Amino acid sequence: MIKMRKTRQVRVGGVKIGGGASISIQSMTKVNTSDVKAVVTQVKSLEKAGCEIIRVAIKSLSDARAIRDIKSKINIPLVADIHFNYRLALESIASGADKIRLNPGNIGKLDEVGQVVKAAKRAHIPIRIGVNSGSVLIGDDRMVSGKKLVEAATRYIKLFRELDFHDIIISLKASNVVTTIEAYRRMSEACDYPLHLGVTASGSYDSGVIKSAIGIGSLLADGIGDTIRVSLTADPVEEVTAARRILSAVGARHFGPEVISCPTCGRCQVDLGSIVRKLEDTLRSTVHHTRSTKAPLTIAVMGCEVNGPGEAKEADLGVAFGKNSGMIFKKGKKIKKVEVKHAIKELLKII
Numbered sequence: 001m002i003k004m005r006k007t008r009q010v011r012v013g014g015v016k017i018g019g020g021a022s023i024s025i026q027s028m029t030k031v032n033t034s035d036v037k038a039v040v041t042q043v044k045s046l047e048k049a050g051c052e053i054i055r056v057a058i059k060s061l062s063d064a065r066a067i068r069d070i071k072s073k074i075n076i077p078l079v080a081d082i083h084f085n086y087r088l089a090l091e092s093i094a095s096g097a098d099k100i101r102l103n104p105g106n107i108g109k110l111d112e113v114g115q116v117v118k119a120a121k122r123a124h125i126p127i128r129i130g131v132n133s134g135s136v137l138i139g140d141d142r143m144v145s146g147k148k149l150v151e152a153a154t155r156y157i158k159l160f161r162e163l164d165f166h167d168i169i170i171s172l173k174a175s176n177v178v179t180t181i182e183a184y185r186r187m188s189e190a191c192d193y194p195l196h197l198g199v200t201a202s203g204s205y206d207s208g209v210i211k212s213a214i215g216i217g218s219l220l221a222d223g224i225g226d227t228i229r230v231s232l233t234a235d236p237v238e239e240v241t242a243a244r245r246i247l248s249a250v251g252a253r254h255f256g257p258e259v260i261s262c263p264t265c266g267r268c269q270v271d272l273g274s275i276v277r278k279l280e281d282t283l284r285s286t287v288h289h290t291r292s293t294k295a296p297l298t299i300a301v302m303g304c305e306v307n308g309p310g311e312a313k314e315a316d317l318g319v320a321f322g323k324n325s326g327m328i329f330k331k332g333k334k335i336k337k338v339e340v341k342h343a344i345k346e347l348l349k350i351i
Helices: 036-049 061-071 086-094 110-123 146-162 177-190 205-221 236-249 272-286 308-314 340-350
Strands: 010-012 015-017 024-028 053-058 078-082 099-102 127-132 168-173 227-229 258-261 298-302 317-321 325-330 333-339
Touching: 024 236, 036 053, 036 061, 036 236, 053 061, 053 086, 061 078, 061 086, 078 086, 086 099, 086 110, 099 110, 110 127, 110 146, 127 146, 146 168, 146 177, 168 177, 177 205, 205 236, 227 236, 258 272, 272 298, 272 340, 298 308, 308 317, 308 325, 317 340, 325 340, 333 340
Parallel strands: 024 053, 024 227, 053 078, 078 099, 099 127, 127 168, 258 298, 298 317
Antiparallel strands: 010 015, 317 325, 325 333
């Protein structure tokens, strides 16, 4: 079990962040916020996938005013993403946003920040200080370090402390994985505010998932991080799916049984890939979302007699295949020999 860093706790709507709460999953809508119907449709699909906090881009007053209608039709907290114009934050708070994200790189005047903080205090909502590498570059700088990201966040945090506002969440995202990890490690030593993890502009699904898994996963393994968003140039549902897999892989949260399967080789005499996909798809469609941190049921699906029986024995439930049949193991004991075509059905019965 990973020992998580101790942090303050804040609430975003009904979701607790930090202070020992389980790590929450976030995503962001990718349609115009003033198009309420499109936003709600996307959020509903994200809710179904397991998203627990949703963020929307606020580019205009009409976007900010749409928050009220959107919130009346969804079931998860809504965050207003604000850049350049502090008045959009004020309007978003008035419309019922559950959290505000401010970027130190483009909203930095004390008076403007002060007005947002006062409004957030009255509404009893938190603010995320969201530092991005692309918005803190100065002059001819072409690269940003983790140290610079932390310095930018620290200067901004000082403003909030002077205003006696402490319902803060911090993010320090770079598109470079190593820079991101460095920034969060430095920040985790400097304060006890909860941290929102992510690698910004990570790219398409294939490359973005790898970058995010390394960046977010490394930090979680260090006990750092209270909420996560996987940023992909892809359907936001893919972001949520990837986030769940990252959390499961490091043992931070579990979402139903974990399937272990071998990579296959020339010894394998069954179509193991299709068997595993069918089993995972079936489990995904029948298991409810959970915030559990308890160890999941492990199911081993192995393709031959070399490591198959051993892996199947180590799992809670497993099957090791030969040519035309497989042996099912439960808690290390052989319980049944099955034909390949009936294996999944038999495993599901036992599950």
